[in-house]
Structures are given as C-alpha cells and as structure tokens.
Amino acid sequence: MTRAARLLGMGWLFHVKMLTRSSFNGVLGIVYPLFFATVAFFMYRAGNADALFYASLGASVMGVWAATSTAAGAALQRERWHGTLELLVAAPANFALVLLPVTIAMATIGLYSMASTLLWGRILFGIHVHVEHWLLFCLSVPATVVAIGMLGFLLAVSFVRYRTAWALGNLLEYPVWLICGFLVPLTLFPAWVRPISWALAPTWGMQAIRESAQGGTPIPDLLVCIGLGLLYTAIGVAVVDRFLRAARARAVLSLT
Amino acid sequence: MSSVRLFFVGGLLSFRALFGWLSPWILIPTYVIAPIFQILLFVYIGRAAKTQSDEFYVIGNALQYAAIPCVFAMTNTIAGERYQNTLSAVLATPAKRIPLFVGRSLPVIVNGFFVAAFAFVVGGALVGISVPAEAVPGIALVILVTAFACTGLGLTTAAVGLLARDTATLSNIVFGILLVFTGANVALDDLPGWMSTLAQGLPLTHGIEAARRLADGASFASVGGLLAAEALVGLVWGMVGYTTIRALERQSRIHATLERA
Numbered sequence: 125m126t127r128a129a130r131l132l133g134m135g136w137l138f139h140v141k142m143l144t145r146s147s148f149n150g151v152l153g154i155v156y157p158l159f160f161a162t163v164a165f166f167m168y169r170a171g172n173a174d175a176l177f178y179a180s181l182g183a184s185v186m187g188v189w190a191a192t193s194t195a196a197g198a199a200l201q202r203e204r205w206h207g208t209l210e211l212l213v214a215a216p217a218n219f220a221l222v223l224l225p226v227t228i229a230m231a232t233i234g235l236y237s238m239a240s241t242l243l244w245g246r247i248l249f250g251i252h253v254h255v256e257h258w259l260l261f262c263l264s265v266p267a268t269v270v271a272i273g274m275l276g277f278l279l280a281v282s283f284v285r286y287r288t289a290w291a292l293g294n295l296l297e298y299p300v301w302l303i304c305g306f307l308v309p310l311t312l313f314p315a316w317v318r319p320i321s322w323a324l325a326p327t328w329g330m331q332a333i334r335e336s337a338q339g340g341t342p343i344p345d346l347l348v349c350i351g352l353g354l355l356y357t358a359i360g361v362a363v364v365d366r367f368l369r370a371a372r373a374r375a376v377l378s379l380t
Numbered sequence: 381m382s383s384v385r386l387f388f389v390g391g392l393l394s395f396r397a398l399f400g401w402l403s404p405w406i407l408i409p410t411y412v413i414a415p416i417f418q419i420l421l422f423v424y425i426g427r428a429a430k431t432q433s434d435e436f437y438v439i440g441n442a443l444q445y446a447a448i449p450c451v452f453a454m455t456n457t458i459a460g461e462r463y464q465n466t467l468s469a470v471l472a473t474p475a476k477r478i479p480l481f482v483g484r485s486l487p488v489i490v491n492g493f494f495v496a497a498f499a500f501v502v503g504g505a506l507v508g509i510s511v512p513a514e515a516v517p518g519i520a521l522v523i524l525v526t527a528f529a530c531t532g533l534g535l536t537t538a539a540v541g542l543l544a545r546d547t548a549t550l551s552n553i554v555f556g557i558l559l560v561f562t563g564a565n566v567a568l569d570d571l572p573g574w575m576s577t578l579a580q581g582l583p584l585t586h587g588i589e590a591a592r593r594l595a596d597g598a599s600f601a602s603v604g605g606l607l608a609a610e611a612l613v614g615l616v617w618g619m620v621g622y623t624t625i626r627a628l629e630r631q632s633r634i635h636a637t638l639e640r641a
Contacts, residue, residue, distance in 0.1 A: 159556030
C-alpha cells in the first residue's frame with residue numbers, strides 16, 4: 125500500500141515537473157483556454173452580464189479539461205515514441221499505477237489555466253470571484269482535478285490500440301466543455317443529453333465548485349464527482365489489464 | 381512547364397506526404413466532428429448569454445474553423461519537412477520558390493473550403509437555421525476566399541517555422557487570436573475599439589461579415605467590397621509569408637542555421 129502510494133506520488137510529481145517544462149502543455153495549456161474564456165466573457169458581458177461570475181468559474185475549469193483531454197489521449201502513444209512503453213509494461217509495478225499519476229499530473233497542470241482564467245476575468249473584465257465556503261471550495265477544486273485526471277486515465281487506456289489517439293482525445297475537448305455545464309446551464313440541453321452529462325465527473329465537480337462559491341451545498345456533488353472518478357479508475361484498471369494481456373499475446377504493443 | 385508541374389503535382393504530393401491526413405482516424409475527428417461541436421458550443425453559449433442568433437454563431441464558427449486546416453497545414457510545410465529531415469533537401473533544390481510554396485497552398489485551400497462548407501451545412505442543419513437558396517453560391521465563394529485568406533496567414537506562420545521549433549503552439553495561438561478578434565462569436569461592435577480595428581487586417585473578419593449579410597438576404601454585389609477586402613488581406617499575408625520565407629532561407633544558408641530551430 126505504501127509502495128503504491130509512493131509510486132503514485134512520485135509519478136505525479138515527476139510528470140508535473142516534466143509537463144511544466146513543455147511549451148505545448150505549459151504555455152499553450154494556459155493561453156489556449158484563455159481565448160475561449162475571453163470569447164465567453166465578451167458574449168456574457170454583451171447579453172447577460174449578471175452571469176459573468178458563472179461564466180468565469182466555468183471557463184476556469186475548462187482549462188483543466190483542455191490540459192487533460194488531448195494529452196491523456198496521447199499518453200500511451202507518447203511513451204511509444206519515447207521507446208519506454210515496453211519498459212513500463214514489463215516493470216513489476218502495476219501499469220495502472222504508472223499511468224494514473226501521468227493523467228492526474230496533466231489535469232493538475234490545468235490548475236495554472238484555472239488560476240490564470242480567474243485572474244484574467246478579474247483584471248480585464250472586472251469579474252470578482254466571491255467565495256462563500258472557502259474550505260469546501262478548496263476541497264472541490266482538487267477533487268475535480270483528480271476526477272478529471274481519472275477520466276483522462278480511462279481515455280488513455282481506452283485508446284491504447286490507436287496510433288492517432290491524440291485526435292480522439294482532442295475530439296472530446298469541445299463535447300465535455302459543452303455538456304458538463306461549464307458555460308451553459310444543463311437545462312438548456314435536450315433531455316437526452318442530461319444523462320450523458322450526469323455520467324461525467326466534471327459535471328459534478330463543476331457544480332461542487334459553483335455551489336461552494338455561491339454558498340450552496342456542494343458536498344453531494346463533491347461525493348458524486350469523487351465516486352465517478354473512482355469508478356473510471358476501476359474500469360480503467362480492468363481495461364488496461366485486458367488490453368495489455370491481448371497486446372502481449374499478439375506482440376502488438378508497439379503498433380509497428 | 382516544370383513550374384506548373386511543381387505547382388500542382390508537387391503541392392498535392394506534399395500535402396499527402398506530410399500530413400497523413402488521409403487517415404480517417406485523424407481526418408474525421410479533426411475536420412468533420414470537431415467543427416460541429418465548436419459550432420454547438422458557441423450556439424449554446426449564445427443562447428445562455430442571450431446575445432446573437434444561432435445563425436450568427438453557425439456562420440462565424442464554420443468559417444473560423446477554416447483556420448484549422450489552412451493555418452496548421454501551411455505551417456507544417458516547413459515544420460513537417462524539418463520533422464521528416466527533408467527541409468534542407470527541399471531548400472537546396474533549384475526549383476522556383478513561388479510554385480514550390482504556393483503550390484503547396486492549393487490543396488490546403490481546397491481542403492479548408494470543404495471543412496468550412498461541411499461545418500456550415502451540417503452545423504446549420506443541426507441547430508435549424510435557414511439560409512435563402514439564392515445565397516448559397518455566394519456563401520460558397522465567400523468560404524473559398526476566406527480559406528484562401530487563412531492560407532495566406534498560414535504562409536506567414538510557416539515562415540516562423542524557420543525560426544521556431546514548436547509550430548503547433550504557434551498555430552494554436554493564431555487559431556485563438558482569430559477566434560477572439562474576427563467577430564466569429566462576438567460582434568465587432570462589442571469588442572474594444574483597438575480589437576475591432578486590428579481585426580480589419582486579419583483573415584476571416586470580412587469573410588464572416590459577408591457570409592452573414594448574404595445569409596440575411598443581401599445581394600452578392602453588396603458584399604463585393606467585403607469579399608475583395610478578404611482576398612486582399614489574404615494576399616498581403618501570403619506575400620508577407622513568402623517574402624519572410626525567402627529572407628529566412630537566405631539567412632539560414634549564410635549562418636548555417638536551417639536545422640537550428
């Protein structure tokens with residue numbers, strides 16, 4: 125148990141350091157969501173200025189998902205390029221314990237984007253972020269980040285057999301922004317969309333962040349967010365074991 | 381004759397060889413599905429923010445998405461060659477540079493046109509906008525000119541590829557600037573004055589405005605000025621890009637810095 129926790133912790137720290145030094149994941153991870161946040165701020169300011177605080181919180185969490193979706197999709201392919209995938213798979217440690225901190229580190233990098241988006245909104249658009257329950261807010265943010273990282277883990281292992289997994293991960297950026305209620309209330313969507321939203325941890329994480337900021341009751345949302353994250357991890361562990369066994373049996377891990 | 385062959389055949393081969401976009405695993409998510417979701421995202425934000433009509437966002441984002449195939453592809457004309465270790469070979473050839481580089485832009489423009497047109501048709505159908513049938517040919521021409529203008533800008537970002545290694549970051553930033561500044565989602569009147577002024581020199585701004593007016597029933601003649609402005613913007617960016625590429629190519633030969641980036 126201690127060894128597993130150490131592996132998770134060190135893996136997370138190591139990958140956060142690596143990602144911080146990448147201009148694509150670091151600089152672009154901050155700047156790219158800011159473009160979308162800026163557009164959203166202009167749109168809300170022009171039509172519904174009362175909702176700017178709502179938009180500010182939503183836009184800030186968009187960055188966490190943006191930092192995760194494409195990068196997590198490509199996580200295994202990146203190891204292939206580096207020539208380290210076979211080594212990691214052959215290592216005595218469970219491969220899930222190696223991959224999970226990678227995707228959580230990707231989501232963690234999104235915190236830079238989250239902070240910069242809130243700051244951007246405050247400085248350029250005068251959006252005051254007033255938080256009612258600081259303690260719950262400070263719990264909701266990391267819980268959402270970890271849950272998004274766990275969703276990224278599920279993506280990463282689901283795309284293990286695709287060379288162009290980055291494109292599939294990239295594809296999921298807009299849909300999750302759209303249906304998780306970051307910038308659009310779920311009530312605006314057709315009824316058939318809502319169950320899909322409810323199955324996504326970012327939806328509940330976003331609600332928990334908003335509830336804690338606005339003085340509501342974020343704990344139920346927080347628990348569902350964490351629960352879904354753990355469910356993704358459990359499915360991911362089951363899937364990765366299955367995929368790795370199949371890949372070893374057919375000698376197709378490197379996809380050459 | 382060899383220049384014509386270089387222009388058409390060289391451009392097509394380069395497009396196919398460098399980008400690997402014939403793989404449906406990249407083409408469909410990137411060019412078919414993503415623009416539809418971008419349209420839906422902004423349509424719904426627009427509904428929540430109660431600003432513009434659905435038509436405003438469908439046209440704005442469909443045309444703006446032409447920036448993805450056009451800017452990224454043109455930027456890759458340099459970055460892709462370096463990645464394949466063929467950049468020095470390409471620049472060492474005696475081939476004329478105009479057909480060499482401009483020829484590569486032709487398939488990019490065609491691709492950008494189809495991506496934006498598809499997004500416009502499917503996105504429009506999904507959210508239920510109606511455009512007069514007589515406006516369709518005009519809008520198609522506007523999309524083509526807009527794709528040309530974006531490719532012109534892409535040639536400039538391609539030139540930067542001779543200086544910088546991480547062109548993917550640069551292309552994404554250019555895409556973001558076009559998203560914010562060109563009126564794709566925010567009416568130019570709602571932007572600060574300096575932003576709407578700057579937008580006049582960017583691709584997409586005039587094209588998006590022309591397409592919106594055509595969809596609202598304006599005659600093609602009435603948007604001729606906007607169309608000419610869009611083409612001029614593309615031409616200027618293209619010339620800036622071509623001139624910069626030539627200048628940096630000379631510099632890289634003199635200082636042996638071609639592979640430096």
